Amino acid sequence: MGGSYAIPVPEQEKFKKVTKLKNHGTLIHLTGPLPGSNIEKGSIANEKVTAKDSEHSRVIMLLDKMAEGGEGAVFRTNIRGYVAKIYRREKLTTDKLEKLSIMISKPINCVGVCFPEALIFNSSSEFVGYLMREAQGVELGKSIFQPKLLLQKFPKWTRKDSIDLCITILEKFCYLNERRVIVGDINPGNILVKSPSEVYFVDCDSYQIEGYPCPVGTDNFTAPEVGGREFDTFLRTKQMENFAIATLLFMIMLPGKPPYSAVGGESPSHNIKEGIFPYPHKEKDTDKTPPGKWGFIWSHMSYDMRLAFFETFKKGEEHFEPQNRYYPDEWIEIFKKYRHSIGLMMQRDPMAMDVFPTRLKLRECKKCGELYAPDPEHYSPFCSKCDKAKKRAPLSNKTASNNHSEKKLCPFCGENWIPANWSYCDDCKDKVYAHRECVNCKKLFPVSTSLHAWEEKTGLKRNKCDVCRNTGCRTTPCIHAAKPSPSASVSSRTSASASVSVNKRCPSSSKVVSTSAIGVTKGNASGKSGSGTPNSKIVSVASGKISSLGSSSSLVDGKNAGGSSGKKGASGDGCGCIYCVFGYLLICGLTFICWLASTILFGPS
Amino acid sequence: MDRIIEFDDLLDNPTPRVPVVLCLDCSGSMTGAPIEELNRGVKSFYEEVYADEIARYSAEICIVTFGPVQVETDFQTLDVQPNPPILRASGLTPMGEAVKKSLDVLEERKKKYRDNGVDYYQPWLVLMTDGYPEGGSSQILDEQVARVSQMVQSRKLTVFPIGIGERADMATLQRFSPNRLPLKLQGLKFKEFFAWLSKSVSRVSQSTPGDKVTLDVAGLSGWAEI
Numbered sequence: 157m158g159g160s161y162a163i164p165v166p167e168q169e170k171f172k173k174v175t176k177l178k179n180h181g182t183l184i185h186l187t188g189p190l191p192g193s194n195i196e197k198g199s200i201a202n203e204k205v206t207a208k209d210s211e212h213s214r215v216i217m218l219l220d221k222m223a224e225g226g227e228g229a230v231f232r233t234n235i236r237g238y239v240a241k242i243y244r245r246e247k248l249t250t251d252k253l254e255k256l257s258i259m260i261s262k263p264i265n266c267v268g269v270c271f272p273e274a275l276i277f278n279s280s281s282e283f284v285g286y287l288m289r290e291a292q293g294v295e296l297g298k299s300i301f302q303p304k305l306l307l308q309k310f311p312k313w314t315r316k317d318s319i320d321l322c323i324t325i326l327e328k329f330c331y332l333n334e335r336r337v338i339v340g341d342i343n344p345g346n347i348l349v350k351s352p353s354e355v356y357f358v359d360c361d362s363y364q365i366e367g368y369p370c371p372v373g374t375d376n377f378t379a380p381e382v383g384g385r386e387f388d389t390f391l392r393t394k395q396m397e398n399f400a401i402a403t404l405l406f407m408i409m410l411p412g413k414p415p416y417s418a419v420g421g422e423s424p425s426h427n428i429k430e431g432i433f434p435y436p437h438k439e440k441d442t443d444k445t446p447p448g449k450w451g452f453i454w455s456h457m458s459y460d461m462r463l464a465f466f467e468t469f470k471k472g473e474e475h476f477e478p479q480n481r482y483y484p485d486e487w488i489e490i491f492k493k494y495r496h497s498i499g500l501m502m503q504r505d506p507m508a509m510d511v512f513p514t515r516l517k518l519r520e521c522k523k524c525g526e527l528y529a530p531d532p533e534h535y536s537p538f539c540s541k542c543d544k545a546k547k548r549a550p551l552s553n554k555t556a557s558n559n560h561s562e563k564k565l566c567p568f569c570g571e572n573w574i575p576a577n578w579s580y581c582d583d584c585k586d587k588v589y590a591h592r593e594c595v596n597c598k599k600l601f602p603v604s605t606s607l608h609a610w611e612e613k614t615g616l617k618r619n620k621c622d623v624c625r626n627t628g629c630r631t632t633p634c635i636h637a638a639k640p641s642p643s644a645s646v647s648s649r650t651s652a653s654a655s656v657s658v659n660k661r662c663p664s665s666s667k668v669v670s671t672s673a674i675g676v677t678k679g680n681a682s683g684k685s686g687s688g689t690p691n692s693k694i695v696s697v698a699s700g701k702i703s704s705l706g707s708s709s710s711l712v713d714g715k716n717a718g719g720s721s722g723k724k725g726a727s728g729d730g731c732g733c734i735y736c737v738f739g740y741l742l743i744c745g746l747t748f749i750c751w752l753a754s755t756i757l758f759g760p761s
Numbered sequence: 762m763d764r765i766i767e768f769d770d771l772l773d774n775p776t777p778r779v780p781v782v783l784c785l786d787c788s789g790s791m792t793g794a795p796i797e798e799l800n801r802g803v804k805s806f807y808e809e810v811y812a813d814e815i816a817r818y819s820a821e822i823c824i825v826t827f828g829p830v831q832v833e834t835d836f837q838t839l840d841v842q843p844n845p846p847i848l849r850a851s852g853l854t855p856m857g858e859a860v861k862k863s864l865d866v867l868e869e870r871k872k873k874y875r876d877n878g879v880d881y882y883q884p885w886l887v888l889m890t891d892g893y894p895e896g897g898s899s900q901i902l903d904e905q906v907a908r909v910s911q912m913v914q915s916r917k918l919t920v921f922p923i924g925i926g927e928r929a930d931m932a933t934l935q936r937f938s939p940n941r942l943p944l945k946l947q948g949l950k951f952k953e954f955f956a957w958l959s960k961s962v963s964r965v966s967q968s969t970p971g972d973k974v975t976l977d978v979a980g981l982s983g984w985a986e987i
Contacts, residue, residue, distance in 0.1 A: 297967070298814045302776060303768060304840065305814060345967060412775035419878040434878060446878025448772025512766050512773075 169263055171336040171365045177391055178367035181251030188280025191242055192231055197224050201231055205240070207287045209274040210261050216276075216287075218242070228285065235287075240276055241361070242285035253283045255368040256361060260286070266331045268324075269357045291356035297344030301412035303449075303512060314509045315456070319495045320352035322405050326491070328357055329401055329484040337363050338392050340370025342377050342400040344407075364392055376414045377403050380429045381478055395478035402468045405487060409461070410453050411511060415469045418444040431471025437462050451532055455517040456508050458494045458501065522582075537582065568605055579609035594621035770841045771873060776818040777880035779965050780836055780870055781958075784863045786890035786925070787826040791850040795891060795925060795949060802951025803845045809959035811839045816959070819966035823866055827859035828852025836870045853896025856933065860888065860905040864912075882965055883919055887958065888937055889946075891925040902933075910939045923954065923985075944985040953984035 192201035201218040208214075217234040224230075228243040243252070256272050264271040272286040299309045300321070306313055325347065332339060341362050348356040364370040371388035379399035382390075406415040416427035418434035426432075434444035435454045445451045454462065467473040468481060475481055482490070501508035504527070505518040518527040521539035523546070528539035536543045566572045566581035574581045588602040601621030611617055768774070783803070787796065803824070810816045817839050824833040826848055833846040867884055874881045886909070894902055912918035922934035922943035934943035946954060957980045 302814070302818050303766075303773060304818070307766070407775075410775075414775070414880065417775070417878045417880050419876060424880055444878070446772070448769060448877070450775075450878075514766070 165334050169335060171258065171262060173336060174367040175391065176367055177369060177389070178251060178254075180388075181249040181254065183246065184248040184250060184253065184283065186245060186248065186278070186280075186282050186284070188278045188282050190245055191276075191278055191284060192218050192221055192229060193242075193245075195221055197221050197229075204279070205284070206277045206281070207235075207240075207274040208277065216240070232290075233287070237290055238273075238287055239290045240285055240287050242276065248283065251368065252361075255365065256283075256286050258366060258368070259361070259363075262335065264332075264335065264337070266328060268355050269328055269332065269360060271360045271363075286361060288360065291348050291358045293348035293350030293354065293356055295345050296347045296349060296408075299349055300408055301344050303411050306411055306511070313511055315511055316495060316498055316509060317352040318408050318411075318511060319491050319498070321349065321355065322408050323488055323491050323495075324353050324355050325404070325408075326401070326484045326488045328355070329397075330488070332363070333394060333397065333484060337365055338370065338394065338397050339400070340364045340392050340397070341372045341374070341387075342397075342404050343374050344412075347404075367391070375423075375425045375428075376416070378425070378428070379478065380431070384425075393478070394483075395481055398481035398483060399478070401484060401487065402465070402481060405491075406465055406469070409457065409465075410450055413446070413450050415465065417446055419446055420444055431469065431476055433466065433469035433471075435462070435466065437466035437470075449512050449514070452513045452516055453511075456501075456505070456510070456513050458497050460490055461494045464490050580605045592618070594624055595619045596624040597621060599623075770838055771879065772877055774818050774838065774840070774879075776815065776966070777882060778838070778874060779816075779820045779882045779962055780867060780884040781820055781822050781962060782863045782867055782884065782886045783822065783824045784859050784886060784888045785824065785826050785848065786854060786856070786859075786892065787848050787850050788828050788852055788854045788892065788895070789850055790854075790892050790928075791925075793850075796848060796850040798949040798951045799889075800845075800848055802955040803848070805952050806955035806959050807839060807843065807845045809956060810962055811843050813959070813963045813966070816963045816966045820962045821870070823863070823870070824848075825859055825863045825866070827855050830855055830858045830862050832862065832866060835866060854890065854892050854894055855897030856888075856890060856894040857899070857902030857905050858897045860886075860909065860937070861901055864905070864908060883916060885962075886918055886920045888920065888922045888934065889925060890923075890929055890934065892928050893930040894933055906936045909937050913939050921958075925949075944981065947984055947986050950984040957981065957984060 191203045191205050195201050198220065200220045203218045204215055205218055206213060207216045218231040218240055219234060220232050222230045222232055222239065226244075227247050228241055231240045231242060233240050253275075256275055259272045260274055270288040270291050272288055274287040275283060276285040276287055278284045294309060298305055300306050300318075310317070329339065339357070341359070346357065346359040348358060350356070362370050362372055369388050369391055373382075373387045377400040379396040382396060403415055407413060414424060415433060415435075416424045418427055418432055420432075422430075422432070432444065434446065435451070436445060445454070457465075464475070464482065464487070467475040470476060498508060507513040507515070507517070515529045516532055517530075519530050519537075520526070521528055521542050522537040523542040524539060526539050530536070531540075538546060564574060564576050566574050566578075566584050568580050568584035568587060572581035572583060579585070580587075585604070585606040587605050589605045589608040590603045591600040592603050593599070594601050599621060601623075603618070607618060785799065787799075791799065807822075810820050810822070819838070821836040821838050822834065822842075823836045824846060825831065826833055828851045833848065834842060863886060867886075871881065871884070873879075909918065909920060913920055920938050922938045924931050924934055924943060924945040926946075929945065931943055931945065937943070960980065
């Protein structure tokens, strides 16, 4: 379901596909002692217990009690890097024993996922707990999800770190979901962060496997189709998991802010059900955005990132319905694309890298072309200077005419009135109309509505993507296009393309390569396991100073790939003023000459 | 990297809030050991909530006292206002007016949450008294009893009415608590009570709004006469 994999996981390594919920078990009455029950947190138990996995059995020592909670206590053990969870008496049930026995029977071996690896028995050979790897780092809820704690614990944190953290987390979800493990209770308390590339999943005994549900959950991360059911009365679907993952990602990118916290005060579960997503896109529903920095952070994300969140969380949009939600591997593509573009976005607006920007993203004035910081209270497509001038002077033919008869509805959105001589409204002119294969590099590239309009009018047809146009590349395969356009990989989820599939496996699924794999994840883009990235040029775009800037812009941002040549369009994610220029060209009928001129003047370098 | 970023707590703190109103009897009869113990209890409450990294940004504490009804400190997270006010005992016991003030400031705060897209949990009202209502209007008292019951029934408020000492009017406290019996503090165990309260606040702040959170009933025996 979750996309195709280069090396498929053998069926015997996956948990069984089960659709029927297991019945509740009964309490196990211990006749022997409960190890470590009589000591305080912090003191040392020094008790012998037996750890058994499916093949071996071995006596281990419980050392100091590290933590205590409602379920039980966690002890350090004499096995380096491993800790033991010992349940409270009232939590020891037959179904827990069955579930854990199945869990330890599969080789779940992904660094950072503290999965049960062996059962623990007391001196009377009764089941009391399980053995797992020790986690490190600090809970999301006590770091990334609280702006002040984030800056305190990770003072150098940037937006790129947030992106990397999302990718690291997503890779673990890919690994687990592929083996039919549903995490279920995704929440800020059970993911620990040590660095953007080093993350630990804890409380794995609650994960859903086979017929054993994840019995807990929280409102914010619960998909609308759950409809208020108790968590231990049904099996979660992958779609429900995808909802929780999307929420988690949103709360990492907007540190701690749940996607459904909206002005107007309904409860999160109400907003989730109604799909009331308060962030603007396509210029809709902007009055519900929570004030403060949230709107700023939102505006600085790449177009595709915003689109992905918007379409997932807003009712009626393309990815809102459960079956259409993005899978972890698709999110990875979106995040990688964003990471590629961030260097370019920085060039246009230095605040693009900040986790907490203090204003909206700079826009290009639709009149003078200068960059300006929009006023969140008063939307205007012009800089303050031009805006004032506009108010004084009568309206030009381009902006709007007051005469209704000369107007028509935008044929794309059907909502905005536009002058009769326009093709689409300002909001829609940059939208992707269709995807087309580049004759040169064979990758899909987006065709914007304005490009489409121009083609209709001139009878010409664009057959190369921006990358190939700008570089003049004629080799096949094109050396400038490292990856297929992510939108392509998203739409055709069954195609097994090597370069896509590299990302889908847990980078650290083998212990041996774990450290180096993590290093790679942090350091640079997609070269994770060495294969699949035909060249390193695009990869290094992330560092922001490469001659193929123009080329990456189309990889990065579907919005930009339309009619423009290199020019200022090289900036990763923009208001699309290049199209304004383009629009004028249409009117003047000087398209060809101006294109030549602009290529010469503002060429990709 | 320059990291001087201004944060406005109400706007920029994403943590869902637990609004807690402490409506405390500070009438003349509390003079001496009771008010001292109460101050100590409130101080340890502040310290313990502050020490919890989630509750610090989640619990917003408002203290209303009566003697004369007074808002000692309006809703703030302890990250913003970590120091408790020092309470002094004087005056009569206008309980109805005090509850009215408490609920009024609570309504204002809830409106602010809604206007700013801030999630919040069911608010808590802790009502402590050592005597009978005195010096206030009985009509206002009746109105507030009805208001509180209505809020509790519609799950918009959790009330903890607590009697201090032998002379506390448990019958009136009972009227404010439609769902459970009011509790009586053992001696002057304010500190134990507030330790329990801070733990309960921490527990709530780790859940998400709307989730059911069960109270630590076992912990009650540490401070309440049952």
